[in-house]
Amino acid sequence: MLSAASGDHQESAFAVIRAEFPLPGAFPAAALAEAERAAAVPDGVDRVDATDLPLVTVDPVGSRDLDQAVLIERLGSGFRVHYAIADLGVTIRPGGALDAEVRRRGQTFYLPDGAIPLHPPVLSEGASSLLPGEVRAAVLWTIDLDSDAEPARAELRRALVRSVARLDYASVQAAIEAGTPHPSIAALPELGKLRRKAAAARGAIELELPEQQVAPDGNGGWHVVVRPRLDVETWNAEISLLTGMCAAQIMTDANIGVLRTLPDAPEQAVVELRRSAAALGIDWAEDADAASLLIGLDPASPATMALLDDATRLLRGAGYTAFDGAPPHVRGHAGIGAPYAHVTAPLRRLVDRFATEVCLAVTAGREVPDWVREALPELPAAMESSDRLAAQVERACIDQAETWTLAGQVGRLFPAVVLRTNGESGGTVFLLDPPVLGKCRGDGLVEGQRIMARLLEVDPVARRVSFEVA
Structure with a gap:
């Protein structure tokens, strides 16, 4: 029987998972050559100099593929969010070898013993990553919000930025609790809480199920753990969701783009969930919707855990909807309670590069580039395929770690x-x-x-x- 401490065997087992699934291998030589040239030569694009903004990145410890950097300012009774996103739109040559390879991959795949990146590390962990102290090409979103944290104005433009600090979730949480937050994100707790309140008002259906992760066991092997979600992670995610909602609004107003979509739950699914709640002894008022019920439950309660697992039936049918010249046939995202688009993780996800280019063109009054328009119909299938593969690989790694955790x-x-x-x-x-x-x-x-x-x-x-x- 395999021991939980048998590190060599466990590493080979992850190699088995890598071989079992159609995961990408090494980057082709031509793609690597293009990436190295792009990393070495400035893109020559006219950009706003925003290097004076004290942006910071907030990511898991050790991350180097840094997509986003943020600065939150008070604006009267409201807020101004500066959100810099790594700019791949002019780094990757349309139709080139790197473009073809990135489209084939779809996204970065994360395994316990190392990631399989969407882009070569010379870009994703180097020249395009928003590393601290480095001047980087970015797409800079500026979003003004009112006192209820609802967006009043959003703009984006190509810029040069420079992050002043690379922060991690645990240290940011500790600093906030100690009353010594970094000045660039001192307003994050207040803004994050207001955005969470707005999500509940929109009817966003969010399931706080225990999140299993594979982690080193301290003896050269691996085991499965539950990683608690810190408040700062939730608040930080709200900034990304806010930006994605603004992007969706820009694209739907212009009738061109690509959305991340999730249809509303069928009525029968809600009826069945009500039946489950009653069986579990959970009081669900007749005039309350599912979102209102779920957001107020104690996640540590066994009954809540069972109901949240059952509530996954409300979030089926997620996909991507591309549209050009007419409104999208599916518009909303039931998990968010509003139209939404992926634009904040271009180093790790294919679709973000194209959606960002649509937003840049529309807000500047320009035609969407042909290379973007031609790719739009292909993006939903490419992303849905890579999402399925990523989910299968993640589940396989967790299943494997569960056997090591319980071995003997x-x-x-x-x-x-x-x-x-x-x-x-x-x-x-x-x-x-x-x-x-x-x-x-x-x-x-x-x-x-x-x-x-x-x-x-x-x-x-x-x-x-x-x-x-x-």
């Missing part, structure tokens, strides 16, 4: 919560410690029920664990 413990009892039931055949449980998801045999399981689950099987080759009710 067959027969042990674990406290667990029943998330789903399968009639009389059992269901799916989530262990409270360690945070493992697995099938469980047993009669009479009830969603939201706390049980003791006995580990029956650990199969590292099949990446499978199973339990039975004790």
Whole structure:
């Protein structure tokens, strides 16, 4: 049986996952050559000099592919957000070898033992990354918000920027709690809370399920953990969502662009969720919508965990909608409660480069470039395919780490919560410690029920664990 500390075997297992899925390999020589030339030669584009803005980046510890840098200022009773986004639009030559390879990849794929980048590191971790102290080409969004944190004006332009600090979530959270936030984001908590309030008013459906991650176990191997989501991560994400909503407004007003879309939940799905809430003893007022209910639940409650898992039925059908010359046939995003577009992570996601170019052209009163217009119809299929692959790889890595976490413990009892039931055949449980998801045999399981689950099987080759009710 594979030991949780057998680091060499575990690293080879991630290699097996890399080989099992159609993940990209090394960049072709021609694509690398183009990237190196682009990194070495200034793009020659006329840009606004915004290097005086004290922008900062906020990312996980150790990140080098830095897409965004932010500065938040008070503006009367409202706010002004400066949001610089790495500019790939003039770095990658349309129709070239690098362009073709990036379109083939679709996005950066993250595995526990290393990422497979969308762009060569000479760009994504070097010349195009918003690293501190370096002058970088960027698309600079300036968004003015009123006292309720609703956008009143948004503009974007190509600029030169220089980040003054590379911050990470944990240190930013600690500084805010200590009352010593970085001046560039001192207003982030207030703005973030207002934007969260606005999300609830829009009917945004957001599921705060426990987030499993694969992490080093301290003994040369890997295990699965739940990483708590810090408040600063939520607030920071609201800045990205705000920008994406402004981009969607620009594109839908002009009848050209590409949106990230999610249809409203079918009425039957809401009816079934109400039935589940009643069975779990969760009070759901008749005049309240699903968003209002979910945002007020205690995420640590077993009943809440089961209901949030069940609520995933409300968020099915996510995709991308491209449109040119007419309104999009799907416009909204039920998870956000508004039209939304990806524009804030061009180093890591293909579609952002094209959506940004549409916004730049529209706001400048120019025609959208032909190379962008020609690519729009192809983007939804490319992104949906890469999204599926990324999700499959992430799940495989977590499944693998779950087997390592539980190796050698067959027969042990674990406290667990029943998330789903399968009639009389059992269901799916989530262990409270360690945070493992697995099938469980047993009669009479009830969603939201706390049980003791006995580990029956650990199969590292099949990446499978199973339990039975004790």
